[in-house]
Amino acid sequence: MAKSVHLQYFLPHAHLQQLISALQAQGFTCVGPQVRDDAIIYDVLTDAGQLPWGVRDHQSPGGYSLEILPDKKAFSWANGPQAIKPILFKSSETVWRVERNELGQLIFKPYQAEETPVAIFGARSCDLAAMAIQDKVFIEGQHPDPHYRARRQALFVVAVNCSYASENCFCVSAGTGPAVQNAYDLLMTELDDGFLIQAGSERAEAILGSLKLKKALSDQIVHATASVQQAANMQTKRIPFNNQSSLRDLLFANLDHPRWEDVAERCLSCGNCTAVCPTCFCHAEQEKPSLDGLASAHIREWDSCFTEGHSLLGGSPVHGGTRERYRQWLTHKVGSWFDQFGSSGCVGCGRCVTWCPVGIDLTEELAAISGESNGVIEVDHD
Secondary structure, rough: OOOOOOOOEEEHHHHHHHHHHHHHHHOOOEEHHHHHHHHEEEEEOOHHHHHHOOOOEEEOOOOEEEEEEOOOOOOOOOOOOOOHHHHHHOOOEEEEEEEOOOOOOEEEEEEOOOOOOEEEEOOOOHHHHHHHHHHHHOOOOOOOOHHHHHHHHHHHEEEEEEOOOOOOOOOHHHHHOOOOOOOOOOEEEOOOOOOOOEEEEEHHHHHHHHOEEOOOOHHHHHHHHHHHHHHHHHOOOOOOOOHHHHHHHHHHOOOOOOOHHHHHOOOOOHHHHHOOOOOOEEEEEEEEOOOOEEEEEEEEEEEEEEOHHHHHHHEEEEOOOHHHHHHHHHHHHHHHHHHHHHHOOOOOOOOEEEEEEOOOOOOOOOOOOOOOOOOOOOOOOO
């Protein structure tokens, strides 16, 4: 799915359903954002009317609310609690099964669920950067994960450039947005009455060709570019240092910094930050035997480095308290991740800040340890 420069076309809002239907005709289950339980979540999308038209999110440390806007755009919001990760890295799935045959012997069998290929609508730049990081974890290592790889190869990405940033977004300082930089199939930028749309793959070229769209006008392209820059200009939070490897070195030079104890007094060790993080990949495995005792399923489920069992070694947790667990999470996320994967594990989406029940702000914690007064610093967008 190599990204390349292609012509931009104009897709009116009223014709968005044609794109959904075209993907459905190609055998994809469309998944897109929609409002549910006072949040924007991703679920099966069959009708363009399900999208969050005229909805904007307001985010703050530990706070999330929605507002109805007079202008009816589908993507006037920043992000919700989840996007791509639950599609590719399932929160719970069977990875293999063991059954007892007629001779009483145990037979181990790999298990691969039959799934329909997914087309995701509305993936943002931070989400695609996070997917690229998870690709390194699950595909590019010595032991590729067949479950993730099968879903990844079948995924069709309809990405959307951001024109709005929440108070908690800091993708500019993370180097991941707000303009989409990673590979996609289709890329859209929303205008008042429709979308600029372009293809980034051969299969997307075929889909786009079937829609018979007009080429985008020069003033539409200018307007779209300005709207993405607007999202960048809105951001005030940042990660300290332009060179994030310097941040890694600073963190490991301050493992006994008093800020770790300070944050431990506030942190609940609930694991919300790891659940909503689009790059966290920790998981636990367990056996689920059948009631008749003739078979058992080996289950992989999301886990968190904030749980006591995550670091059990020799019957005792290596990270025995909240101080050690938060320090492990943060130093790995923006520190030792470089040593493992050659990049930061943070894409600047701000979800961990928004969905923390007590409003712990990753940028503030990094600022305190680095010597900056706080994480809310004017960002140079030049």
